Amino acid sequence: MADRRVVAETAEFTASYDLSPDDVGALTGELLASLAGAWPEKYRYVGIEIAGESLFSNIARHIERVVFEASFGNDAAQMTAEYGPYEAGSVFFVSIDRSTGMPSGALRIIGDSPRGFKTLNDARSAPFHILPEDVAEQHAIVDRGTLWDVGTVAVLPGHRSGAGAVSVQLYRAMYLSALQHGIDHLVSIIDAVPLRKLVDYLGIPFVPLAGSAPGPYLGSPMSQAVYCHVPDFQPRTRRHRWTVRGFLARKALSRLARGSDDDALSLIS
Template identity: 45%
Template sequence: MARYDLGPGAAARSVAGFLAGLPADRLPRDGRFLAVFVPDGDPLADVARHVERTVFEAAFGNDEAVMTAEYAPYERDSLFVLVIDRERAVPAGAARIIDGRGKTLDDAPRFIGVDAAGIAAAHGLGTGRIWDCAVAAVLPEYRGDRSGLEVSSLLYRTYLIGGAQAGVVHSTSMLDRGAYRNLAMLGVPMLPLAGSQPFPYLGSPENYAVYLHFPDIVASVAARARELAGVDTPQARAGALASHMVATGEGIDDRILLAVRL
């Protein structure tokens, strides 16, 4: 049964146990952070849920009861990316991917005034595998510096690697304003879902329902890295580095473990 009530201590013990049981040849020789792709039912999946609930409760008031009610229909179809701080043996960030028709396509129609058939027609969803990127969350202590850049880059890069291996064609997501702006900065090619406008959703006053054609993402993010490389400001340099890592995997691909069959 999915759990959102793990405390920091229980989450840390689960992470420490995972790291202790990992064969030495599967651990990268250096790098503080490690990303693991796990399915529902894996003990680390509840650690990822702990990260989700911690971040969403602080930001939007979405406590254990809200998270359980909102995501219960999707638990069995959920895949999780958990980023681990190896130095402290604690979680740093998490993402949830729902394989197949996910929460965005179920929830968006009542907010955007377009039914499921209209959304499918707008984006050619009749064929091809769909992933819904339902959650991406970084704990507060890992935001705003080089650590935060690495944690978020690992989340996005692992999603791209996993999706490519799984043959994903379409991706959907519900994004609060901050997440939307971060992905736009990376150069992720997002379209408003069926031409929709932002709307309030689950405590977020400005939420964006978006569609992504999965095969286009890497080239678009790589183009943004080249664009930002010519701008000499701290923000542009950080953006160029993040886009480059997400598009190419340089410096981070050896820190990603796909511990799940896709």
Template identity: 40%
Template sequence: MNYDLDETAMRRLTAAALTTYRDRPGRFLALAVAATSPLADVARTVERLVFEESFEMDVPTMIAEYRRYEDDSLFFLVLDRRTGLPAGAARVIDGGGKTLDDAPARIDVDLSTIVALHGLHSGRIWDFATLAVLPAYRGGRSGLAVSSLLYRTFLNAGRLAGVRHLVAMLDYRAHRNLKLIGVEFMPMAGSEPFDYLGSPSTEALHTPFPELVPAIARQAGRLRRLGEPFHGSIRGRGLRRLLTRRIAARVAHQISSGDRLDESIVLPGLDRRQLVRAL
């Protein structure tokens, strides 16, 4: 594993993937990447670049935090045809991973109680471990495209893998963004926010995976109907608030339906059995 690829290496690996899937339309290509793939190091490097900027997590810290979870990780990676470089990455950890290891001590609730309260004894669990979008792709149309592709690729892969539960420890900013597109996380065991890995306000969360797409689709409808209450909140007033609401409605619709996203997503030929084996 490598969290510090140089630009030359990233360009070489990105170019190979873009050539392999050159038939896919659009500026961006999204991939699900097994932990052993060379492209996984591209995703790891994106994670580290973003986390070092936001939470001061350098290479040794990333290795220390994620080493034990590497074999159970699946990465999602968005590549930019215009630059020949990655734009964003995300990671899930099969089996509940880091969240179920770290959350009990942080919220002062033992693991057996968390499992019982949220029904985690039944069905496959994914830990939504990281989401990292590089600075050049934050805000604006390209930034929305990158984050939407990461979310949709995650949903497609999780459906193929038969995931039943999603757990996460999210910084308040990431949770705020997910609320606005309609993800209805619940605090794990009714817990409160806590300090974690450089974030002053992190929450331990759970939601049933099969409810994600219906919840996001409902949010798209609520956001379209002016005056109707919706999940989450929008900062700002007047025209700015209205424009944000319209954009959020469009993003939620695309993520829930795959409209203009699925054609740019590749799960490297993986059927459900292969995806399970990749983890």
């Protein structure tokens, strides 16, 4: 994959989940212009890693709010309350549809922020009741610097087909960035419906976090706290291509496991 850098613009930055469509379009256009010529013309969807303090990161927050408000009733005020404490540790991967010049999806990573990891903090309470020390012991997490929290994954309506192109691109970008940063462990809390697709069809090696059971979480009637061992990610997804369900998702797995579209990604290094 080519080495292409995104420079974070930090002047006068305020995290916002409630941009107007015009503001989103203007920010997205400015971001694409800053990376003009970065990708071959054949790619409709391009993925960009964006620092959490960049003005462009509000594109991702807008996507989060739109998707989670429609799905779970999480409006801008609730998103700010839930994720505001973790903004200092957040990095975003954003997918943009170049045919429209508008964003299509976003994935948030939370590193070891001053408030720690949202998943580990939230999982202490009902319905999960997991202690961070149990997570560390059961999943052999020795260094918190090797842990990332997948805080959100959100794909806008109209971009949820095409063999999961947008979500696959976001997970692929996250995986490659994790390798760059020496990340061995992922935790997250994921709604049961997308989680089944991620595990059954894409073979992403998510397992219940510290053996926990699923339950309701932030408006989702059934979510699961999960763990993923990053070194297992590519071997597992490659092997999954030869299963029955993997065969059904073979085009998506070609992107995820083999990196067939890695030139459509621009990662900070």
